[in-house]
Amino acid sequence: MPVLTAGAGLHETLALLTSQLRPDANHQEDMVFLQNVFSEKSLGYLMKIHEKLRQYEKQSPAPVLHSAANLAEDVVEELQSGPMSSEEKELLHLLTSPHLKAVLSVHDTVAQKNFDPVLPPMPDDFEDELEEESVKIVRLVKNKEPLGATIRRDDATGSVIVARIMRGGAADRSGLVHVGDELREVNGVSIIHKKPDEISQLLSQSQGSITLKIIPAIKEEDRLRESKVYMRALFDYIPLEDKATPCQEAGLPFKRGDILQVVTQDDPTWWQAKRVGDSNLRAGLIPSKHFQERRSFRLSRKDRQGSSGEGSEAGDSDYLTYEEVSRYQQRGHERPRLVVLIGSLGARINELKQKVIAENPHRYAVAVPHTTRPKKPQEKEGVEYHFVAKQQFDADVLNNKFIEHGEYKENQYGTSIEAIRSVQAKNKMCLVDVQPERRKTPSCNNDDYADPSDEDLQEMRQSAIQIDHQYGHLVDRVLIKEDSASACSELRGILERLERETFWVPLGWVRT
Template sequence: MCMLLSSMMSGTEPHTDREEDYRFLHSMLMEKKLHLLFKIHEQLKRFEKRSPVPVQEHAANLASSLAEELIYQGWREEVKELLALISKPHFQSLLHVHDAVAQRDFEPVLPPIPDDALEDEEDSVKIVSLVKTKEPLGATVKRDTSTGAIVVARIMRGGAADKSGLIHEGDELKEVNGVPLEHRKPKEILPLLARSKDEVRFKIIPAYSREEMSTTKQKLFVRALFDYDPNQDPSIPCKDAALTFKRGDVLQIVSMEDDTWWQACHLEDSNGGAGLIPSKELPCVSLPAGLRRSFRLGRKSSWAKEAARFRRWSAGVHSSICPPTYIEVIPYHREPKDRHRVVILVGPSGVGVNELKRRLLISDPDRYGVTVPHTTREKKRQESEGVDYHFVSVHMFEELILSHRLIEYGSYRGHYYGTSLDSVHRVMAEGKVCLLDVHPSKIKRVYTSEFKPYVVFVKPPRIEELRLTRRRAKFNLCCLMDTGDAIFLSQEADFEDMIDLAENMERQYGHLFDKVIVNGDIASAFRELRSDLEKIQEARVQWVPTEWSFSSPTKARRSCSHLPSWI
């Protein structure tokens, strides 16, 4: 600090136009008291680095006892001088400050409990006083249906009530700031708390005696597989205490004690208070919005056809298990030497998966690569081995099938076609991001920690937007072809089939999707996809399913959490 002050002094040269200001600044910097303050500051900083501990926590009492002893030690000059020194108000104030710092007595002092606080009450009644801050109390209340009493329904982890350790779920509230709560409704409690200025005082009957349990807190993280807005949920017990999240958000679960409402916080707000989220049980009560759809009567479909389709769909939904709502995840710390994650694009036929893959390859051929498929048909004259296809015999292809080395395969006009795991390894060995487009049912072949797939689901927009974009694309293509016919373009019935297939895919395999992109406009969808993939490739920490089992502690933690990977 002294060196900084000297440099400031040397840099303050007089200017003719502001000479008066310069003189004032120079006189301030030359003040002896300022220099002394800087020196004290430097000494304190050096002292702080040593992390000192107090030798005496009650120096004021010691000084008072010393003064009493000195009175009986005669009246020599040195005794008189010492007694006068320790009796000065400034010195005594200094000792009191020293004791406050040594005892770390910084918290505000709550007023004493009134003598009549426990009159006419049983011994189990307790008084809890909390200093009021801007932080919410972090508790919800309800009326007990059997007794009519106001009880604490839930304590939010990380809130003021939770940090105090004095209020617990099930406690009965008798008074708030001296106001009896008998015959009051839960919604009337909030105004009583709002009127409090410095403290909030509760009279409580504890629910039951609690023993201290030494339990190790386990951190549990999940990725949401659906959007949730508490303002749209009529079943939420307290909208103000709920947590809003989007599909793909990573949440930390802090409490699963309630079977229907868990407590969680966003990953970036793990040090803050928790909020309520639906447990894995709640979404099964009613069909999620993604599973509800209305009849779409096209030109080529009849009411009977749609009704039959709806009956088949409804029976399938109600007879199947509830779709997953969360997936347990763990952080994956990517090292520079690690290979890129495989990117899998899935979607119904005609939605634009191939076009998005083609644009990614053209945009950055050094970053992205694709696999070379295997086939059993004969090589054509213009084709090259290992470039267009890997041409193999039927026997070799069937060996790949039996050894489970194919991600997916099929036959066309009597010949086998398929994508092998080896072809994926070749692209990864080149240091590129391998792009795959497979049916969602085949993802499980590469859903391992070896490939760490990042799955992108490409879905069509609403049918009105789909008609508009395809009509525009058809017009542009016809202009290029100088013809009014483009028979391969999707028709109205194909639009409905595409949307139906997309809904089925999302319902059955949505728990595997890391990203959902709506392809209403191919250019916008491509920009969104490229931006998302760049963020994933550059991120050092990524959240991946725990079932990939990167380490044994994860397995141990999962066994303690009572939460399966897919929930």
């Protein structure tokens, strides 16, 4: 009689068992029945699938991506933004088909382990508590995540009201809890006389199945479709340090430069948003633009009142909050990009720029600046500079013909829009270096600018801090110059990516 090995699988066991079934005079019908069942092809296929799944489970696989559906949506947007080849049209058709979208949705659910456990039966005593169908019993599965809802105490009635539903959270996914609902009980515990902090703690400590007794709002809010509003954060935000937030656990921390998808702006004080690229599908609370600007203004005014009184009105940089942005990728028919290099005092960005241009003069070029200083014997008009009279220079400044200008040793220097366009007309990427006016210095591209002396070292550090504070929100990439060769290589890589990758740019930059 054949013997099974220790590593035999279900399919092998089933085949061996089937082969050993012999009709018996007393149990012939039973044996024939079992033999037919065990010989069924569908059962054999199920056994093979079971074995494959067990083998896969032993490998402890980890998902490569938690948000395949979102990635597919981004690809669809990119494909629809311009002309498509036949292959791209076929890809668009596949990505928008209902079956593939359903498969990607299932993939994300499994990848995030976002499946619900088996719920216990509803307690019998709840049936007696229903008040003429005006009370709703809601059972949610929360696992280790927050409930995804905030509450408030109604000033007039003292009732505990659902203030907001966080998009993507447990409450939002259920579709059973809405803004305006009155909360009566949590897991059978009355919360009528409890403080909001006690209720929030009760909700956060509940794991797995959580049962809510709710009086529905008179008019339930419609579940709105997520917006496609994207914002670049221009400040750092830490919810745990914000005493004004209605729920610190529901807050979304972010840093300056992060791209946020604002999914709802229904609340004028607290928006709901997600970080782009974050695998967490649940939205979090962030201060609205108006609310954050008001707070920044009050803090700035308090700082000025507490100072010696020498300060003036705060600049716009004190109130920077969010900037609406959109994806942008350079297309073949568009002009080459303008790249502005900015550095602190003594950073020698002009030297770095000239090295990159010298390595590839057919691809990069510099806009010839204007100046009012006298031409030196070895210089040529339109090569080192465009030499103009001071009267003409001042008139061009008034007519907004310069993107930047400054004064150095009583001479004017500036970069004109026309000079930039002349570089782009040659199908070259225009590189411009500017220096914020800490000391009056030129934006020139030759040896008029001298190296800083030893006593300028402290000023160089202060210059870097001030540039980051005033202009850091405008910077797309930061290059730390350790040595000339590595800095030059890194800058080349940045310039090459500008031509082929997608970037987030201010919404006003994108032509409609």
